[in-house]
Amino acid sequence: MHQQLQARIDSLSYLPTAAAVAMKFVELGQNPDAEPGDYARIIGADSSLTTKLLALANSSWAGVRNRVTTVKMAVHLLGLGTVRTLAISYCLSGLHNELHLSQAESQIFWQISLWKAVAARICASLTDPKRADEAYVAGLFQDFALSVMYSVARDRYLCLLQDRALSAAALLAAERECFGVDHADAGRAIALKLELPELFVDAIAFHHDPKRLSELVANPILREGASAAASLPHACNAWNREDSDALAALLARCTPPVELADFVSKVQTEFTQLFSFFNEGKVPEGKLPDLLAATAREAADNTTRLVGTVTDMVREAAEAGAQLHRRMTSLESEATSDQLTGVLNRNGFTTRSKELLAKAARYGTSIAVCYLDLDHFKQLNDTYGHALGDAVLRSAVSASHSLLPQQAIMGRLGGDEFVILLTGCSQESARDIADKVVSTVSGQTVAHDGQQLHVAWSAGLLYIRPTSELQDIDQLLKAADQLMYVAKRRSGNAVEMAVR
The missing domain is CATH 1.10.3210.10 (Hypothetical protein af1432)
Structure with a gap:
């Protein structure tokens, strides 16, 4: 319920x-x-x-x-x-x-x-x-x-x-x-x-x-x-x-x-x-x-x-205001979104994440940070060109973003590095979301000159139990990034998780 x-x-x-x-x-x-x-x-x-x-x-x-x-x-x-x-x-x-x-x-x-x-x-x-x-x-x-x-x-x-x-x-x-x-x-x-x-x-x-x-x-x-x-x-x-x-x-x-x-x-x-x-x-x-x-x-x-x-009055006002609200949302999105993938850019993610972390501390809710990096992306870019690399990024991010709950945010930090922030979720739910993101993308292929190229994420998942202590986003990203590299060294296409 x-x-x-x-x-x-x-x-x-x-x-x-x-x-x-x-x-x-x-x-x-x-x-x-x-x-x-x-x-x-x-x-x-x-x-x-x-x-x-x-x-x-x-x-x-x-x-x-x-x-x-x-x-x-x-x-x-x-x-x-x-x-x-x-x-x-x-x-x-x-x-x-x-x-x-x-x-x-x-x-x-x-x-x-x-x-x-x-x-x-x-x-x-x-x-x-x-x-x-x-x-x-x-x-x-x-x-x-x-x-x-x-x-x-x-x-x-x-x-x-x-x-x-x-x-x-x-x-x-x-x-x-x-x-x-x-x-x-x-x-x-x-x-x-x-x-x-x-x-x-x-x-x-x-x-x-x-x-x-x-x-x-x-x-x-x-x-x-x-x-x-x-x-x-x-x-x-x-x-x-x-x-x-x-x-x-x-x-x-x-x-x-x-x-x-x-x-x-x-x-x-x-x-x-x-x-x-x-x-x-x-x-x-x-x-x-x-x-x-x-x-x-x-x-x-x-x-x-x-x-x-x-x-x-309210019904009619909502209808009259909908178009204006969509225009305002569109302008804000252009300033804070990554043009290639449509998720938040670094600045947009930093701003939004600080707001969510402040609310999490105020109301004592949990936090989960999932750091994502595509396996062998540089090799794919060097071999097949940046156009195909862009297509791979769009496909992987679109599939991943579609799996997230509405209150989650996803941002691109640069290159093939992305991050997901969840608040108010259980440890089990956070792990389930990360596993679904990795498994869904690993099941995808991108067609190129008759070939089917496979794509996979390595993911570092850091879960912070409910606390009233304000968390620093840079420190959370650093810790989740380290977990991601553990997953990548293990073989990639995997999730490495830690709980605090």
Whole structure:
């Protein structure tokens, strides 16, 4: 099940550009001098967001007599706070679209996320309203892995989410048994793929781990907002008593103390306002206070229709932004890729590997470095010419790269020397990948003037057990290179492995 979940996360192409827009609006919310024109400029750069904002300003719900024709007019009409909330919330529904969730399924996970976003914002506002938008984002994205895990094991996972006997801690344990990871770990992987700032990655990764959250999120206001959101239900019809008690205890420590019932009522009121805003005045049926009052019984009401307008906006924005994202990716690839083989060049590999090593140290994950060198390549080049040598390189690298998991990177260091970097894999998986790379290439031949020329790698594989110590890429490459030469001296077409 872990491999299925990882494959589903790897397959997501949900663009980080929408998240980047949300981050810009968070920054505007912290700027007391920000004006409607500042908002209008950011919105105007996104044609899809512009269209939807104008459509909402001209809807019957807004109740204007004269047609709103400019973004600045719409911002004035709707208000800066409302526009910020719209843009930030704009990011989430595209994920549900990629997972092919039905409208009813999407509504379930949207309501959970919106509840938590509102709770985090209200909790932060009690102490520092300036951090409210950051808290809102942390709450909104906190549980977005739930929908991904649900898409992998629908019936089984839905039973876990709706089991009111499971506290948050018990749910995490059940998820690890089912998937090999819990929704906080999966959320961290999605947040990294989405390229969210580290503040939000940490708030997502450790929202159920107060100790690590305290170590990595310096601002106590954001920590409290994330913790408050984490105590809310993971399903629309089940709230465990242990979790509601935890929220009550957290609120009692606030200055001044806040009653749980008052807090839940305020969350529901703001949630209802947001729902009405996104759905042109409609009122949601789901009530958080009802869950609090019924922690000893199962709620009977089904989830209501939620945030259809935002879902449409995100879907259309993702389509509109896809072409721009591909152009940006293409330009970056040209600067960091090897023109012959298509993998990373030395500079590109060095830059990317340092980022992966830093994340591996931060989250205490394993590292594997596989150094590859083609056997007898110089002799082949001297005998048959560089054109054939280039063809051999392209063939060997293409076959090798096709065997790698999506999170792995491969680079060309020079000549016929290549390297693969893996993080977060087991020792057995690293060895299996290296063996497959060597055996697959050794089974290939390249045709030349009626001859079939054989190709083979010698590989040095260095595996570093999970550690929080930051590794130096140059030292890792040096050690893996030495292992490769051991394999080459043994006869070539082999893997020499060491474990630290």
